Amino acid sequence: MFIIYSFIVLVLFLRLARATASVHDDTFTPHIILRGTVQSVSQACINRLSVLINGTCPGPEIRLREGKTTWIRVYNDMNDRNLTMHWHGLAQAASPFSDGTPQASQWPIGPLHFFDYEIHPQAGDAGTYFYHSHVGFQAVSAAGPLIVEDAHRGPYTYKDERTFFLSDLFNKTDSQIQKGLESDPFVWSGETSTVLVNGLGITVNGTKTGPSCSLSITNVEPDTVYRFRFIGATALSLVSLAFEGHPELKVIEADGRYTKPYSTSYLQIGSGQRYSVLFKTKSLAEVRTDQTGGRSAYYLQLETLERPTLTRAYALLAYPNQRKQGNTTVAITTTIPDPKPLTLPNITTGFLDYQLRPLNPNEFPPLSEVTRRVTITVQQIVNGTITWAQNGLPWFESYPKVPYLVSLYEDLYTADSPHSPSYTDAIANGGMDNTTRTFPAQIGEVLEIVIQNSGATNGGLDVHPFHAHGMHFWDLGSGNGTYDLAANEAKLVGTQPVVRDTTMLYRYGTKTTPGLNAGWRAWRLRATQAGVWMIHCHTLQHMIMGKKNPSSPLLPFVDIQIRKAPRRNMHGADLAGCTAGMQTVWVFGNEEEIRKIPYPDIGGYLTYGGSAYGNESWAPVVNHYFDETG
Numbered sequence: 272m273f274i275i276y277s278f279i280v281l282v283l284f285l286r287l288a289r290a291t292a293s294v295h296d297d298t299f300t301p302h303i304i305l306r307g308t309v310q311s312v313s314q315a316c317i318n319r320l321s322v323l324i325n326g327t328c329p330g331p332e333i334r335l336r337e338g339k340t341t342w343i344r345v346y347n348d349m350n351d352r353n354l355t356m357h358w359h360g361l362a363q364a365a366s367p368f369s370d371g372t373p374q375a376s377q378w379p380i381g382p383l384h385f386f387d388y389e390i391h392p393q394a395g396d397a398g399t400y401f402y403h404s405h406v407g408f409q410a411v412s413a414a415g416p417l418i419v420e421d422a423h424r425g426p427y428t429y430k431d432e433r434t435f436f437l438s439d440l441f442n443k444t445d446s447q448i449q450k451g452l453e454s455d456p457f458v459w460s461g462e463t464s465t466v467l468v469n470g471l472g473i474t475v476n477g478t479k480t481g482p483s484c485s486l487s488i489t490n491v492e493p494d495t496v497y498r499f500r501f502i503g504a505t506a507l508s509l510v511s512l513a514f515e516g517h518p519e520l521k522v523i524e525a526d527g528r529y530t531k532p533y534s535t536s537y538l539q540i541g542s543g544q545r546y547s548v549l550f551k552t553k554s555l556a557e558v559r560t561d562q563t564g565g566r567s568a569y570y571l572q573l574e575t576l577e578r579p580t581l582t583r584a585y586a587l588l589a590y591p592n593q594r595k596q597g598n599t600t601v602a603i604t605t606t607i608p609d610p611k612p613l614t615l616p617n618i619t620t621g622f623l624d625y626q627l628r629p630l631n632p633n634e635f636p637p638l639s640e641v642t643r644r645v646t647i648t649v650q651q652i653v654n655g656t657i658t659w660a661q662n663g664l665p666w667f668e669s670y671p672k673v674p675y676l677v678s679l680y681e682d683l684y685t686a687d688s689p690h691s692p693s694y695t696d697a698i699a700n701g702g703m704d705n706t707t708r709t710f711p712a713q714i715g716e717v718l719e720i721v722i723q724n725s726g727a728t729n730g731g732l733d734v735h736p737f738h739a740h741g742m743h744f745w746d747l748g749s750g751n752g753t754y755d756l757a758a759n760e761a762k763l764v765g766t767q768p769v770v771r772d773t774t775m776l777y778r779y780g781t782k783t784t785p786g787l788n789a790g791w792r793a794w795r796l797r798a799t800q801a802g803v804w805m806i807h808c809h810t811l812q813h814m815i816m817g818k819k820n821p822s823s824p825l826l827p828f829v830d831i832q833i834r835k836a837p838r839r840n841m842h843g844a845d846l847a848g849c850t851a852g853m854q855t856v857w858v859f860g861n862e863e864e865i866r867k868i869p870y871p872d873i874g875g876y877l878t879y880g881g882s883a884y885g886n887e888s889w890a891p892v893v894n895h896y897f898d899e900t901g
Contacts, residue, residue, distance in 0.1 A: 290868055290872065290894045290895060290896050291894070291895050292872055292892055292893065292894055292895075293892070293893055293894075293895055294890050294891075294892055294893075295387055295885065295890050295891050295892075295893050296890035297890075299342075299890075301342040301343060301344035301387060302341045302342050302343065303333055303341065303342070303343045303344070304343075304344050304346070305324050305325060305330065305331075305343060305344070305345045305346070305356065305402075306324070306325055306326075306345075306346040306348050307322055307323070307324060307345065307346065307347050307348060307349060307354045307404070307413060308322070308323055308326065308348045308349060309321070309322050309323070309349050309352060310323060310326070312328055312412070313483040314328065314440055314467060314470060314471070314472070314483050315440055315464065315465050315467065315471070315472045315473055315474050315483060315484060316473075316474065316483055316484040317440060317442060317464060317474065317483075319412075319440070319441070319442070319444065320444045320445075321411070321412035321413075321444075321445070322349070322352065322354070322404065322409040322412055322413040322445065323412060323413065324413050324414070324415055327470070328412045328413075328414075328438070328470050329414055329415040329416065329436045329438065329469065329470050329504070330402070330413070330414060330415030331415055332415060332416045332417070332418065332434065333402065333415065333416070333417045333418070334417075334418045334419075334420060335390060335392050335417070335418070335419045335420070336392070336419070336420045336421075336422060337392050337393065337394055337395070337396055337397050337419060337420070337421060337422035338391075338392070338393070338394060338422050339391070339392070339422075340389060340390070340391045340897040341389075341390045341391075342387055342388070342389055342390075343356070343387070343388045343390060344385055344386075344387050344388075345380060345385060345386050345387075345388060346384075346385040347380040347381065347382055347383065347384055347385065348383070349382055349383075350382050350383065351382060352382065352406070352409075353373070353379035353380065353381060353382070353406050354379060354380045354404055354406055354409070354413070355371040355372070355373050355377065355379045355380060355386075355404055355405045355406055356371045356386075356388060356402055356403070356404060356405075357370060357371030357372060357402065357403055357404070357405040357740075358370075358371065358388070358390055358400065358402050358417060359400055359401050359402065359403060359417075359543060359738070359772075360398075360400040360401075360526055360527045360545070360743075360772045360773075361390065361392060361396065361400055361417075361419070361527075362393070362740075362741050362742055362743070362800060366388070366389045366390070366391065366896055367676060367802050367865075367868075368676070368873075368876045368883070368894075369388045369389055369390070370740055370741060370804070371388070371404075371405050372405050372674075372740060372805050373405060373406060373674060374674060374675070374805070374854070374856070375674055375675050375676060375740070375803045375804065375805045375856055376674060376675075376676045376802070376803055376804075377674055377676070377677075377876065378673075378674060378677065378876070378878070378879045378880075378881070378884075379406055379879075380884060381879060381880050381884065383886055383887070384880065384884045384885065384886045385884070385885050385886065385891075386883070386884050386885075386891070387885075387891060387893050389893075389894075389895065389896060389897065391896070391897045392419045394422065395528070396419050396527060397419050397420060397421040397422070397425065397527075397529075398418075398419055398524050398526070398527030398528060398529070398545070398547070399416075399418060399434075399500045399501075399502060399524060399526075399527060399545040399546070399547055400416075400417040400418070400419060400502075400527055400545065401414055401415060401416050401417050401436070401502050401504050401545070402414060402415055402417050403415075403504065407445055407446075407449050407815065408445040408448050408449050408506070408811055408815065409445055410504075410506065410811055411438065411439060411441065411445065411506040411811060412438075412445075414438065414504050415436070416434050416436050416500070416502055418434075418500070419527065425529075426529055426630060427498070427523050427529075427549060428496070429496045429497055429498045429549060430492075430495050430496060430497065431495070431497055431498075432497060432498035432499070432500060433489050433491070433497055433498075433499050433500070434469070434499075434500045434502065435468055435469065435487075435489070435499060435500065435501045435502065435571075435586070436468070436469050436470070436502045436504055437466055437467070437468060437501065437502060437503055437504055437505055437508075437510055437540065437573070438466070438467045438470070438504045438505055438506075439463035439466060439467070439505045439506045439507055439508050440463060440464045440465050440466075440467055440472070440474075441460060441461060441463060441464065441506070442461060442464060443460060443461060448460040448812075448815075449815055452657075452812055452815045452816045453656070453815065453816070454656065455655040455656045456655055456656075457655065457656050457657045457816075459812075460507075460812055462507070462575075462578055462579065462580060462582060463505070463506070463507055463508055463575065463582055464582075465582060465584045466505065466508055466510055466573045466575065466582060466584040467487075467584070468486075468487040468571065468573070468584070468586035469487045469586075470487070471483075471485055471486060471487040471586070472486065472487070472584050472585075472586075473485070473486060473584075473585070473606075473607055485605055486585055486586050486587050486605045487586040487587065488568070488586070488587045488589050488605070489571075489586065489587065489588050489589065490589050490590075490591070491552050491588060491589070491590060492552065492590070492591065493552055493553055493554060493555040493557070493558045493590060494552065494553075494554050494555055495551075495552045496549055496550070496551050496552075497549070497550045497552065498523075498547055498548070498549060498550070499520075499547065499548050499549075499550045500545070500546075500547050501538060501540055501545060501546045501547070501548070502545050503540035503541055503542055503543060503544040503545060503736075503773075504542070505541075505542045506542065506810070506811040506812070507542070507578075507810055507811065507812060508542070508575045508576075508578070508582070509539070509540070509541045509542070509575065509576045509577055509618075509734060509736070509775070510539070510540050510541075510573050510574065510575060510576070511537060511538070511539050511573070511574050511576055511615045511616065511618075511619075512537060512538050512540070512571060512572065512573040512574070512615070513536060513537040513538070513571075513572060513613055513615055514550075514569060514570075514571050514572075514588060515569040515570040515571075515572065515588075515612040515613055516553070516569045517550070517551075517552075517553070517569065517588070518536050519534055519535075519536065519551065520534070520535050520536065520537070520538060520548040520549075520550065521533065521534050521548055521549040521550075522534075522535060522538075522546055522547070522548050522623070522627065523547050523548065523549055523630075524545075524546060524547035525544075525545070525546055525623070525627060525769060525771060526544060526545055526743070526770075526771045526772045526773060527545065527743075527772070528629065528633075528743070528769060528770045528771070529629070529630035529631070530627045530628060530629060530630055530769055531627075531628040531629070531630055532549065533623070533626060533627055533628075535623075537615060537616060539576070539618075539619055539622040539623075541734075541736035541773065541774075541775045541809070542736045542773075542809040542810055542811075543736050543738045543772075543773035543809035544736060544773045544774075544775075552590070553590070558590045562590070562592065567589060567590050567591075567592065568587045568588060568589040568590070569587070569588045569612075570585050570586070570587060570588075570608060570612050570613070571585065571586040571587065571588060572584075572585055572611065572612060572613045572615060573585070573586075574615050576617070576618045577618055577733075577734045577778070583611065585607060585608065587605065618777075620749070620751075620777040620779060621748065621749050621750070621777070622775070624746070624748040624749055625748050625762060625763070625766050627769045628766070628767045628769065629767055629768075629769050629770065633745070633767070633769070633770050635745050635767065635768050635795070636717045636745070636795060636797060638756075638760060640717045641717050641718070641719045641795065642716045642717050642718065643698070643702070643716070643718060643719070644718070644719040644720075644721060644756075645701065645702030645703075645710060645718055645719070645720050645721070646662075646701065646702070646720075646721040646722075646723055646754070647661050647662060647702075647710075647720065647721070647722050647723065647806075647855060648661070648662055648663075648723040648725050648788075649661055649722065649723070649724060649725065649735065649776070649808075649853065650663075650725045650726070650727060650728070650786065651727035651728065651729075651731060651733065652727070652728055653727055653728050653729045653731075654728070656816075657816050658816055659808070659813055659816060659853035661703075661853070661855050662701065662703055664703075664705070664708055674803075675707075675709065675803045675856055675858065676802065676803040676865070677876070677877050679691060679803070679858075679862055679865055679866060680866055680870065680873060680877055681877055691707075691858075691861075691862050692704035692706070692707040692709045692710075692711040692858050693706065693711070694711045694712075694713065694861075697710065697711050703855075707856075707858075708855075708856070709855075709856045709857065709858050710806075710855060710856070710857045710858070711857075711858045711859075712798040712857065712858070712859050712860075713798065713860070713861070714798055714799065714801055714859060714860045714864060715797075715798065715799075716797070716798045717795065717796070717797050717798075718795070718796055718797075718798065719747075719793065719794070719795050720744070720793070720794045720795075720796065720806075721754045721791055721792075721793045721794075722735075722737055722776050722791065722792045722793075722794075723753070723754065723788055723790075723791050724776050724777075724778060724788070724789050724790035724791065725786055725787060725788050725789060726782075726783040726784050726785045726786055726787045726789055727785065728785050728786075729785065730782045730783055730784060730785050731781070731782065732778040732779075732780060732781060732782065732783055732789055732790075733778060733813075734775060734776065734777055734778050735775070735776040735808040735809075735810060735813065735853070736773055736774070736775050736776075736808065736809040736810065737773065737774060737775075737776055737792060737806065737807070737808055737809070738772060738773040738806070738807060738808075738809040739772050739773075739794070739796070739804070739805075739806045740804040740805045740806070741800055741802055741804030741805075741857075741859075742772075742796055742798075742799075742800060742804060743770045743771065743772050743796075744770065744771060744772070744794040744795060744796040745768040745769070745770055745771075745794065745795045745796065746768055746769060746770075746771045746774050746792075746793075746794060747759060747763065747768055747793035747794060747795055748762060748763070748768075748792075748793060749774070749775065749776070749777055749790070749791060749792045749793070750790070750791055751779040751789070751790055752779075752788055752789065752790070752791070753788040753791065754791040754793055759793060768795070773809060774792055774794075775792065776790060776791070776792040776808075777790050777792075778790055798859045798860075799859075800859060801859050801860030801864040801865050801867070802859055802860070802865060803856060803857070803858055803859075803865070804856070804857045804859065805854055805855065805856055805857070806854075806855050806857055807853060807854035807855060808853040808854070810853075813853040814853055814854060816853070868894065872894060873894065875891070875892050875893075876894075
């Protein structure tokens with residue numbers, strides 16, 4: 272098995288080493304264009320100033336194919352905001368500056384600039400993903416579905432597919448929310464007004480008239496098997512959902528990896544998670560009987576979990592008219608039902624843990640291959656502001672002035688910039704290098720990562736959807752209290768852990784003793800991809816919460832006329848608009864392994880507004896890591 276992974280590392284290294292630079296002038300045509308703008312949009316009869324992609328929320332669906340290179344040009348058409356794009360769930364090992372994380376892997380795209388992302392899904396990546404900005408609170412609206420299609424015929428048979436893109440809606444703007452989360456005294460964002468399905472919905476207590484106040488309608492045919500793709504693009508909400516009159520959802524994919532079929536009557540989806548299910552519609556006879564009684568649509572009911580108040584939302588599943596009486600149709604009601612049609616289960620801690628199985632063997636490393644265990648203890652610090660600390664240290668206090676990957680290339684050994692983490696110090700300190708506040712690992716290591724929930728300084732507890740960039744992990748499950756290796760190994764007997772990229776750290780009560788361990792989530796991963804990657808809670812508020820830092824939603828430090836000025840190092844931008852809170856940075860490989868590309872070839876990526884970023888005045892110089900066919 273080590274030989275297999277050594278070969279993978281060698282292939283990735285050779286691809287990086289053969290990178291070629293190309294000028295993306297008028298002779299270059301990207302496959303897909305995304306444009307970020309800020310404008311007022313009405314959803315569920317709430318008007319809100321939001322960052323949109325191609326003028327809509329959600330943005331357009333993107334479809335890629337395994338083994339095929341796709342160039343996506345992202346324009347920042349805003350005058351006063353940074354932008355990036357993260358391809359959630361897709362490892363970017365061969366495109367080190369394309370992960371879209373401004374603290375870790377790249378400078379953000381400055382106002383009136385664009386950046387060309389090279390995306391190359393690998394074999395086995397077919398599945399459901401999404402893209403979103405990684406700046407401030409923008410991902411609440413600047414996001415859209417991303418589907419990776421099988422290079423060949425997929426393992427499951429279905430006639431068609433439908434996508435359900437779940438998102439939150441807040442009355443406050445991004446800048447208002449971020450300002451409050453960073454303030455002393457702390458000001459909460461408020462709860463979501465509703466959970467939107469494909470950008471549509473109705474607020475339960477709000478206005479129910481107007482073109483934007485409507486339920487999403489998904490049209491289906493009788494006697495048909497569909498693939499339903501669910502994307503948890505919520506900012507805050509952990510959502511439970513089920514379909515009225517359709518009791519079986521057969522899970523076949525989780526986070527971009529096929530699973531063996533698993534039947535459930537409902538789904539529970541945290542921020543960042545995705546599932547595909549096979550969905551069998553009603554028979555033609557059942558539909559005709561229901562339509563004779565005046566019914567042709569069924570509710571999809573959604574409820575938020577683990578919040579102070581429950582928010583209930585709806586969408587519709589509609590069948591075509593099957594009645595024989597001339598041209599008579601059955602009207603589809605698009606109002607909120609009263610009473611509610613379904614009783615959904617309350618929070619299911621450990622939803623689908625130890626139950627899903629990979630469709631094919633996934634090279635799960637047994638305990639005997641684990642080289643070390645790293646525990647990340649998360650705790651909320653309440654002191655005027657509310658911050659999140661990992662192993663006792665909030666990351667913002669060493670907030671990087673430049674992205675970590677950039678700093679490793681430039682060797683910026685100054686008081687304001689991070690430097691290469693000490694592996695020796697990290698080993699002695701339980702996994703984290705205290706100087707850089709990063710978690711280093713050597714290529715080839717098999718890590719067991721335990722994320723440990725603990726009581727806040729006021730005893731409170733919360734839930735957290737933890738997401739890993741640049742890698743997938745084998746999920747080992749979750750539980751109450753403190754992680755017990757022997758007990759969990761016993762639970763794993765007879766199971767086959769699935770590969771995920773986002774799983775839930777639950778709470779098992781709302782209050783506990785400050786600092787007491789009160790729930791855990793465990794992963795196992797093999798470090799094969801040299802680079803700088805983030806592991807963080809995907810709740811947008813938690814990513815921001817903390818003391819005021821350079822992460823303003825606007826750009827007070829940036830000359831917004833940069834596109835007309837000579838190129839220069841723009842470190843003064845201080846990563847404006849980026850988030851700082853409940854996040855960790857992992858550095859896989861040593862400096863030599865990470866810096867595979869010579870400095871002159873990578874120089875355009877190392878400054879804010881560098882030559883790898885284009886605008887109307889000049890074409891960018893961009894590295895190509897794959898040829899057109901991969």
